[in-house]
Amino acid sequence: MPNAAEPAISSNSVCAFSSEHHLNSPEQTAFWQQVTRNSFKTSDGLSLAYASISQQNSKGTIVLSSGRVESYFKYxxxxxxxxxxxxxxxxxxxxxQGLSSRTTVNPHQGHIDxxxxxxxxxxxxxxxxxKPVQERDYFLVGHSMGGTIGTLYLAQHPGVFKSAVFSAPMYGIKLPLPKRFIRRLASLLDNxxxxxxxxxxxGKDYHAAAFEKNDLTNSKLRYDDYRDLYQQQPRLQLGSPTNxxxxxxxxxxxDAIRAAQDIDIPLLILQAEEDTIVCNAAQKRASRGMCKLLKIPYSRHEIFMERDKARNTALTALLNFIKA
Known part of the structure; x- marks a missing residue:
């Protein structure tokens, strides 16, 4: 990683957001070459992958908690x-998931005990x-399952983060039948x-759906780029969840809904207007007290992978929120 005092890309050089029409630009490629990619061992011996990058005169540290099936490469x-x-x-x-240790014999199964x-x-x-790298203002950004993880972390470890922004947090899953019935069925089928x-x-192993059948984004350019990544790096592939x-x-x-209602730092939910993966009504239940909600128009579940207009709206809201 380059010396943090001499970043190859200055944070003051360009402030406009990237565009779906210029993915994998030379500037983005140069940036990614600066990113440190490493892993650490958990208390129970698993290897978890992570990515990091620092710069001189930073405004603070943003920690990303990704969604199910995701890797830091996607971000x-x-x-x-x-x-x-x-x-x-x-x-x-x-x-x-991602480059972290799998816990099942079949590496495609999304599972947690x-x-x-x-x-x-x-x-x-x-x-x-x-924390060992630097002590400064920390901001938490999570997506989907990562938002659930982040919310529970905030409730259990107060005082670490200054504020948090969650994109389409998984406070409830869109289900074809009532939640209580689905939960009982999954519990009965669980081996x-x-x-x-x-x-x-x-459920099945990893399968790349055609863009026309995807529930993630309206941006074909970003969707195709995402699928290309998982094709080029099969280790990232993950299939359906387990019971x-x-x-x-x-x-x-x-648990996360109840936690979000009582968290004592500013919390912003970015809600995808066209979400068909997580439940928007559950997010609304969570938005009280210091937890606020902003609906992002014309956005499916993957707000940060959406078309430029929706994505830029979300990024602007995120940055304004953590600056406040």
Whole structure:
């Protein structure tokens, strides 16, 4: 990694956000070459991957908590934009996905034995990796499942972050039938194996859906770039969740709603107007007290992968919120 005092890309050089029409630009490629990519061991012996980059005269440190199936590689464009705005960045691959250790024999299964492990891993990340680098203002940015993890972390570890912004947080999952019924069904079908768990009904290994059938974004350019990444790096591929993951995540979503209502730092929910993956009504339930909600028009679930207009709206709101 280059000397933090002499970054190859200055945060003061350009302040406009990147565009879907100029993905993987020479500037973005140069930035990514500066990013440190490493891993650390959890208390139970797993290897968790992370990425980081610092700069001189930083405005603070943004820590990214990614969603299910994701890796820090997916956030290269977002990290590029936030770095140019003057922030240091840290991003973690949660256990069982990205470049982090898998916990199941089939590496495509999205599985967790206890949702709390994600939160404990994040605490290890903050304690062992982020805080030793520098003590300054920390801001938490999470997406989807990463928002649930982040919310529970904030509730359990107050005083670490100055504020937080969550993109389409998974406070509830869009389900075809009532939540109570789905949870009971998944619990009954769960084979309770950590190495050989079973998929949810209809679950399967990684499969790249055609853009026309995707629920993630309206931006074909960013969607194709995302799928190309997972094709080029098969280790990042992850399929459907297991029954046990679903039970744990339904319960964690409810816990996160209650936690968000009582968190004592400013918290902003960026809600995707066209979301078909997580439940917007659950996010609305969470938005009281210091937790505010902003709906992003014309956006599907992946707000930071959306078309430029929606994405720029979200990024502007994020930056204004953490500056306040």
């Amino acid at each position: 290269s464009e977002l990290m590029f934009d936030l770095y140019r705005q003057g922030y240091d960045l840290f991003a973690i691959d949660h256990r069982g 206890k949702f709390q492990r994600y939160v404990d891993d994040f605490d290890d990340f903050m304690h062992n990796i982020v 309770h194996s950590n190495q050989y768990p079973n998929y949810v009904l209809g 046990h993951w679903l039970v744990e995540s339904i319960d964690a979503g409810e």
